Amino acid sequence: MNWDDTTDATPDTERLVGSVADREDQAVEAALRPKDLGEFIGQEKVREQLDLVLRAARARGATADHVLLSGAPGLGKTTLSMIIAAEMGAPIRITSGPAIQHAGDLAAILSSLQEGEVLFLDEIHRMSRPAEEMLYMAMEDYRVDVIVGKGPGATAIPLELPPFTLVGATTRAGLLPPPLRDRFGFTAHMEFYEPAELERVIHRSANLLDVEIDAQGAAEIAGRSRGTPRIANRLLRRVRDYAQVKADGHITRDIAGVALGVYEVDGRGLDRLDRAVLEALIKLFGGGPVGLSTLAVAVGEERETVEEVAEPFLVREGLLARTPRGRVATPAAWAHLGLTPPQQIRGTSGQQDLFRT
Numbered sequence: 001m002n003w004d005d006t007t008d009a010t011p012d013t014e015r016l017v018g019s020v021a022d023r024e025d026q027a028v029e030a031a032l033r034p035k036d037l038g039e040f041i042g043q044e045k046v047r048e049q050l051d052l053v054l055r056a057a058r059a060r061g062a063t064a065d066h067v068l069l070s071g072a073p074g075l076g077k078t079t080l081s082m083i084i085a086a087e088m089g090a091p092i093r094i095t096s097g098p099a100i101q102h103a104g105d106l107a108a109i110l111s112s113l114q115e116g117e118v119l120f121l122d123e124i125h126r127m128s129r130p131a132e133e134m135l136y137m138a139m140e141d142y143r144v145d146v147i148v149g150k151g152p153g154a155t156a157i158p159l160e161l162p163p164f165t166l167v168g169a170t171t172r173a174g175l176l177p178p179p180l181r182d183r184f185g186f187t188a189h190m191e192f193y194e195p196a197e198l199e200r201v202i203h204r205s206a207n208l209l210d211v212e213i214d215a216q217g218a219a220e221i222a223g224r225s226r227g228t229p230r231i232a233n234r235l236l237r238r239v240r241d242y243a244q245v246k247a248d249g250h251i252t253r254d255i256a257g258v259a260l261g262v263y264e265v266d267g268r269g270l271d272r273l274d275r276a277v278l279e280a281l282i283k284l285f286g287g288g289p290v291g292l293s294t295l296a297v298a299v300g301e302e303r304e305t306v307e308e309v310a311e312p313f314l315v316r317e318g319l320l321a322r323t324p325r326g327r328v329a330t331p332a333a334w335a336h337l338g339l340t341p342p343q344q345i346r347g348t349s350g351q352q353d354l355f356r357t
């Protein structure tokens with residue numbers, strides 16, 4: 001397997017509850033990845049459909065159709081691509097959109113693939129335009145035109161490729177141009193995981209890491225993992241450290257709760273930044289509406305950090321609403337901070353007025 005490492009350090013990678021892989025995640029994740037579809041937890045529909053696609057291809061002795069996986073970071077797209085290769089008995093090559101800036105970069109990868117190989121292209125929406133156009137032909141006809149020379153003297157040399165399976169992954173399927181989207185035979189959207197599924201992920205990982213954990217301990221970590229297996233595994237490792245240093249190594253509900261309190265991850269998975277945003281919104285601006293820039297200044301962060309790092313989870317959790325007049329804390333946000341919202345936010349008519357979009 002080849003791995004082009006293109007992971008950028010973003011504000012998200014510095015957070016314990018960030019969903020993008022940090023260096024430590026990259027080092028340990030290989031050991032924790034499920035190896036086949038049977039081991040892969042949750043995503044029932046995706047698993048069932050993919051199982052059919054792969055079985056049918058195997059029965060025909062053919063290369064599997066191209067697969068597009070969409071969903072937030074850390075939900076298992078890389079893991080599934082490796083499972084696809086394993087189920088097809090094929091090798092896998094891993095790269096990403098930002099690593100392919102020139103069509104020539106892509107031609108070099110495609111021309112070195114073996115027959116039936118799986119090419120995993122992470123962040124496929126971030127590929128350059130010329131590379132994307134080369135990919136259309138490669139996906140459809142297993143052929144690329146390599147341009148030799150420059151200007152009027154340039155010539156296109158056709159190059160046959162062996163049949164391969166492209167597995168594209170994206171956090172934003174809507175950003176893919178339709179001609180690219182249409183060339184995938186199977187598209188799957190990965191959802192956030194239910195707490196019960198994350199508990200299974202945690203028990204499985206604890207087993208592999210040789211960590212003792214009881215059912216309540218796993219439930220406590222699952223409830224703070226923001227629907228994301230990567231975060232569940234990371235929180236498990238931090239709780240394990242605490243249990244080893246401060247107790248007998250066994251993880252219970254109390255140990256998990258206290259350990260994650262030390263790391264400022266609260267019962268619902270919010271961290272210091274998330275709570276700072278809600279607190280500023282409520283305590284300084286009476287719950288809003290307030291403009292994003294003002295809110296960012298109030299918490300001492302960049303506008304982009306508040307918008308891209310903190311807000312998506314707060315919106316998903318129903319704690320913050322984006323309205324045309326600005327950001328608004330919902331009644332659930334007041335309750336989460338142990339505060340009582342004023343009457344006009346609690347009352348249905350006032351609430352409807354605030355949240356009208």
Ligand SMILES: Nc1ncnc2c1ncn2[C@@H]1O[C@H](COP(=O)(O)OP(=O)(O)OP(=O)(O)O)[C@@H](O)[C@H]1O
Binds near residue numbers: 028030039042073077
């Ligand atoms: N369904 C699952 N069952 C068990 N573990 C899982 C599952 N999905 C993901 N994981 C675990 O979560 C970690 C992150 O998964 P993975 O790297 O596949 O996510 P990803 O969606 O590819 O993220 P990114 O978009 O950042 O590349 C892996 O170590 C894997 O062990």
